[in-house]
Amino acid sequence: MELEARHEYREELAQLERRALDGLQLVVASLDRTVEAVRHQDIELAELVIADDDVIDGRYLEIHQAILTLLATQAPVATDLRLIAALLHVMKNIERMGDQCVNIAKLIPIAGHQPPADERVVGNLVTMGNAIRAQIRQAKRAFAERDVEMARDLVRQDDVVDNLNRECFQLAIEIGDDHDRREWAMTMMLVARALERIGDNAVDIGEQVAFVVTGLFREFEDASHPGGVVEPQRSP
Amino acid sequence: MNYEPSELNVADPEERTTPRIPGRAESPTPSPASPGGAERTSRVEALHATRRVRLERLNAYYGDNHAVRDLDLTFEPGHVTAIIGPSGCGKSTMVRCVNRMHEEIPGARSEGRVLLDDVDLHGARVDVVAVRRLVGMVFQKANPFPTMSIFDNVAAGLRFVGTSRDEVTDRVSAALEDAGLWSEVQGRLSNPGMSLSGGQQQRLCIARALAVEPEVLLMDEPCSALDPVATLKIEELIGQLKEKVTIAVVTHNMQQAGRVADTTAFMLDGELVEVGPTDKMFTNPDDDRTEQYVTGKFG
Amino acid sequence: MEAGQGPIHPLLVQSANLRRRRAVNRAMEISAWVAAILAVGVLALVVGSVAVKGISSISIDFLTSNTTNFGPGGGIGNAIVGTGILVGVATLMAVPVGILVAIYTSEFAGPRSGFAIRYALDILAGVPTIVIGVFIFGLLVYGHQQTGYAASIALAIVMLPLVARSCHEVLTLVPETVKEAGLALGASRWRTTLSVVVPTALSGMITGALLAVARAAGETAPLLLLSSIFPDLVQTDPSTALPNIPVTIFRYSEAPEPAKHAQAWGAALVLILFVLAISVVARALSARSRRRLGAAR
Numbered sequence: 151m152e153l154e155a156r157h158e159y160r161e162e163l164a165q166l167e168r169r170a171l172d173g174l175q176l177v178v179a180s181l182d183r184t185v186e187a188v189r190h191q192d193i194e195l196a197e198l199v200i201a202d203d204d205v206i207d208g209r210y211l212e213i214h215q216a217i218l219t220l221l222a223t224q225a226p227v228a229t230d231l232r233l234i235a236a237l238l239h240v241m242k243n244i245e246r247m248g249d250q251c252v253n254i255a256k257l258i259p260i261a262g263h264q265p266p267a268d269e270r271v272v273g274n275l276v277t278m279g280n281a282i283r284a285q286i287r288q289a290k291r292a293f294a295e296r297d298v299e300m301a302r303d304l305v306r307q308d309d310v311v312d313n314l315n316r317e318c319f320q321l322a323i324e325i326g327d328d329h330d331r332r333e334w335a336m337t338m339m340l341v342a343r344a345l346e347r348i349g350d351n352a353v354d355i356g357e358q359v360a361f362v363v364t365g366l367f368r369e370f371e372d373a374s375h376p377g378g379v380v381e382p383q384r385s386p
Numbered sequence: 387m388n389y390e391p392s393e394l395n396v397a398d399p400e401e402r403t404t405p406r407i408p409g410r411a412e413s414p415t416p417s418p419a420s421p422g423g424a425e426r427t428s429r430v431e432a433l434h435a436t437r438r439v440r441l442e443r444l445n446a447y448y449g450d451n452h453a454v455r456d457l458d459l460t461f462e463p464g465h466v467t468a469i470i471g472p473s474g475c476g477k478s479t480m481v482r483c484v485n486r487m488h489e490e491i492p493g494a495r496s497e498g499r500v501l502l503d504d505v506d507l508h509g510a511r512v513d514v515v516a517v518r519r520l521v522g523m524v525f526q527k528a529n530p531f532p533t534m535s536i537f538d539n540v541a542a543g544l545r546f547v548g549t550s551r552d553e554v555t556d557r558v559s560a561a562l563e564d565a566g567l568w569s570e571v572q573g574r575l576s577n578p579g580m581s582l583s584g585g586q587q588q589r590l591c592i593a594r595a596l597a598v599e600p601e602v603l604l605m606d607e608p609c610s611a612l613d614p615v616a617t618l619k620i621e622e623l624i625g626q627l628k629e630k631v632t633i634a635v636v637t638h639n640m641q642q643a644g645r646v647a648d649t650t651a652f653m654l655d656g657e658l659v660e661v662g663p664t665d666k667m668f669t670n671p672d673d674d675r676t677e678q679y680v681t682g683k684f685g
Numbered sequence: 686m687e688a689g690q691g692p693i694h695p696l697l698v699q700s701a702n703l704r705r706r707r708a709v710n711r712a713m714e715i716s717a718w719v720a721a722i723l724a725v726g727v728l729a730l731v732v733g734s735v736a737v738k739g740i741s742s743i744s745i746d747f748l749t750s751n752t753t754n755f756g757p758g759g760g761i762g763n764a765i766v767g768t769g770i771l772v773g774v775a776t777l778m779a780v781p782v783g784i785l786v787a788i789y790t791s792e793f794a795g796p797r798s799g800f801a802i803r804y805a806l807d808i809l810a811g812v813p814t815i816v817i818g819v820f821i822f823g824l825l826v827y828g829h830q831q832t833g834y835a836a837s838i839a840l841a842i843v844m845l846p847l848v849a850r851s852c853h854e855v856l857t858l859v860p861e862t863v864k865e866a867g868l869a870l871g872a873s874r875w876r877t878t879l880s881v882v883v884p885t886a887l888s889g890m891i892t893g894a895l896l897a898v899a900r901a902a903g904e905t906a907p908l909l910l911l912s913s914i915f916p917d918l919v920q921t922d923p924s925t926a927l928p929n930i931p932v933t934i935f936r937y938s939e940a941p942e943p944a945k946h947a948q949a950w951g952a953a954l955v956l957i958l959f960v961l962a963i964s965v966v967a968r969a970l971s972a973r974s975r976r977r978l979g980a981a982r
Contacts, residue, residue, distance in 0.1 A: 525865065
C-alpha cells in the first residue's frame with residue numbers, strides 16, 4: 151500500500167469543495183421554484199422557497215465550520231490556502247443568492263392572487279431566470295474545472311441579464327394608468343432587481359476562480375469602472 | 387565590527403591584537419552580576435548587520451556525490467533567510483560551505499564563490515579560521531563544551547583569540563543578554579553548561595557564537611531537537627537578532643520558516659528551485675515544485 | 686475472572702515447544718551463572734590466599750626496613766621506593782608519548798596511516814615482556830651495567846601501547862558535534878583538540894594511564910634482566926640498578942628459609958593491594974568520564 155503524503159487531508163479538501171459547490175445546486179433548485187412561483191403567482195410554492203432557505207443556510211454554516219477546522223489543524227498553504235479562502239467567499243455568495251430567492255418569494259403575496267397583469271413582463275422574468283440558471287451552472291463548472299476563460303465569460307452573460315433587467319424597467323413604465331397593474335409591475339421590477347443580484351453573485355464566484363488559479367484578485371467588472379479590469383488598491 | 391573582511395588574508399590570526407569596538411566607553415572591571423548601562427548601550431549600537439552574503443555558482447561534492455549544484459543565492463543584511471527543502475536536498479551542505487565547515491569532512495570539496503560583501507571567503511589565500519570568526523554557526527543539536535561552565539562556554543571563542551580578561555567578562559554578559567539567557571543564568575555562571583535544559587543549552591550555543599561578534603549567523607535546524615515552547619523562544623530571539631547579524635536558517639519546518647523568515651529559498655536535489663519573499667512563497671509560489679513541496683504533496 | 690478458570694485462548698495454552706524452550710533457558714542461565722562464579726572464584730582464591738599467607742608479614746617495620754639476604758628481619762622498604770621510581774620514570778616517558786600518539790591517530794591521521802599505527806601498537810602490546818627485556822639488555826646493558834633507566838625504558842615500552850590504545854578509544858568517543866562546535870567558533874584543529882577534545886576525554890585518558898601504571902608496577906621479566914642486581918639499601922639514582930618489588934618477590938621465594946617465603950607473600954600482598962587500589966580509582970574515573978560523554982551525545 152502506497153503511503154501518499156497527506157492523503158486524508160487531500161480527501162478532506164476535495165470533499166469540502168464538492169459540498170460547497172453542491173450548494174449551487176441547491177440555489178438552482180430554489181431559483182427554479184421561485185421563477186415558477188412568480189409565473190403562476192403561487193403563494194404555497196413561495197412559502198416552500200422561504201422554508202427551504204434553511205437548508206442553504208445550514209450548508210453555509212457546515213462549510214464555514216469545516217474550513218475553520220481545516221485551517222486550524224492542517225495549516226494549508228499556497229493553492230490549498232487560496233482555495234479555502236475562495237470557498238469562504240463562494241459560500242457567502244451562495245447564501246446571498248438564497249436570500250435573494252427568499253426576497254423574491256416574499257414579494258409574491260404582495261402582488262396578489264390574481265393572474266399576472268402582463269404576460270410580457272412575466273416572460274421577461276422567466277427569460278432572466280433561465281439566463282441566470284445557466285450562469286450559475288457555468289460558474290459551478292468554471293470553479294470545479296478551474297477554467298478562467300469560462301469564468302470571464304460570465305461577465306458577458308451578466309450583460310444579457312442587465313439588458314433584460316432594463317427591459318423589465320421599460321415595460322413597467324409603459325404598463326399604463328391602472329393602479330393595480332402599476333403596483334404589480336413595480337413589484338415585478340423588484341423581482342427583476344433581485345434576479346439581477348443573483349447574477350452578480352455568480353460573476354463574483356467567477357472572480358474567485360481567477361484568484362485560485364492566478365493568486366491575483368481582480369474584479370472582472372466594477373460598477374465604478376464599467377467594462378474594464380481593476381486592480382485592488384493597496385493601502386499605503 | 388570585529389574584523390574587516392580585508393583582514394582575512396593574514397597568515398596567523400593569533401598575532402592580531404584585540405580590536406577596539408567603536409563607541410565603547412572605558413569602564414572599571416564590571417562583575418558579571420551587573421553588565422552596566424552605559425557601555426551596554428554602545429555595545430548594542432556597535433552590533434549592526436551590514437554584510438551581504440552572496441553565493442555564486444556554488445558546487446559542493448562528497449567524493450563523487452554532487453550535493454549542491456550551481457547555486458546562486460543572497461542573504462541580505464538585516465534579514466532572515468530561511469532555506470527549506472526535503473531531506474538530502476543539500477541545504478545543510480550549502481550552509482556549511484559558507485563558513486567552510488564543509489571542507490572539514492574527508493573527501494568533501496567545493497567550487498564557486500562565497501562573497502561576504504566583496505571578499506571571496508573561499509579565496510586561495512584566505513584564512514579559514516578568520517572566516518569562521520566572521521561567520522558563526524549554531525547546530526541542530528545543542529553542543530556546549532561538556533567540561534566547561536556556562537561562563538567558560540560563552541567565553542571559549544574569545545579565549546581562543548587571547549582576548550583580555552576584562553573584555554571577556556563584558557562580552558560574555560553582553561552575549562548572554564543578546565541570547566535572552568542572562569536573566570536565567572546570571573546567578574550561576576559557574577555551573578556546568580550541560581546542567582541547562584535543552585532550550586537553554588541551545589541559547590547558550592547562540593550566546594557562544596555571538597560572543598565573538600560575527601557578521602553572519604548560520605543556523606542549521608536550530609529547533610529540531612527542542613520542544614514547542616523552547617522553539618518559540620528561539621524564534622523570538624531570531625527576530626530580535628536580525629538587526630545585529632545577517633541570519634540564515636535551515637529548517638525542515640515550514641511553519642517555522644513562515645514565522646521567522648523574511649525571505650525563503652526552496653532547494654531540491656542540490657538545486658535552488660525558487661527564492662522569494664516568504665509570504666509569496668507560501669501563498670502563491672511561481673514554481674510548481676515549490677507548490678508541491680509546500681502543500682505537502684511530497685517530501 | 687481468576688486465572689485458571691474459564692476458557693483459555695488456544696494460543697496461550699502451554700505447548701511442549703514452550704516447555705522445552707523453558708528448559709533450555711534454565712540450562713543456559715545455570716551454566717552462565719556457574720562460569721561467572723568460577724571466574725570470580727579464581728580472583729577470590731588468588732587474592733585470598735595471598736592475603737592469608739602474606740598478612741602476617743605486614744607491619745610498619747616490614748614496609749620501612751630494607752631488604753636482607755637472609756633471616757626473618759628486614760622488609761621491602763627500599764624495594765617500594767625503587768619500584769616507585771622505576772614506574773614513575775616509565776610513566777613520564779610512556780604517558781605523554783602515548784597521549785600524543787593517540788591524539789594523532791584519532792584526530793589527524795588519515796584512515797590508512799591511523800590504522801597502520803594502531804595495528805603496530807597492537808602487535809607491540811603482544812610482544813612478550815621477556816623479549817622486550819632482552820632487547821633492552823642487548824641495547825643498553827650488555828657490556829655495561831644494569832641501570833634503572835634501562836628498566837624504566839623497558840617498562841615504558843610495555844606501557845606505551847596500553848596508554849595509546851585506551852586514549853585513542855576515549856578520544857574517538859568524544860562526539861563529532863563537540864569538535865564541530867570548536868571548529869565553527871574559529872579555533873584551529875590543534876586548538877580544538879587541546880582546548881576542547883582532550884579535556885572532554887581527560888578522565889578516560891587518566892584511567893588508561895592508571896591501568897598502564899598498574900600493569901607496569903607488576904612486570905617482572907624485564908626487571909630480572911635490567912634491574913636485578915642491587916644492594917639492600919635505598920637507592921634513588923636511576924643510573925644504577927634500583928631495588929624493586931617483583932625481583933624481591935622472586936629472590937625471597939627462591940631463598941631456602943621459610944621466613945623469606947613469608948616475606949615474599951607479604952611483598953606479593955603489597956603489590957596486589959597497590960594494583961587493586963589503582964583499579965578502583967581508575968574505574969571510578971571511568972564512570973565519571975562515561976557519564977560526561979553520555980550527556981554530551
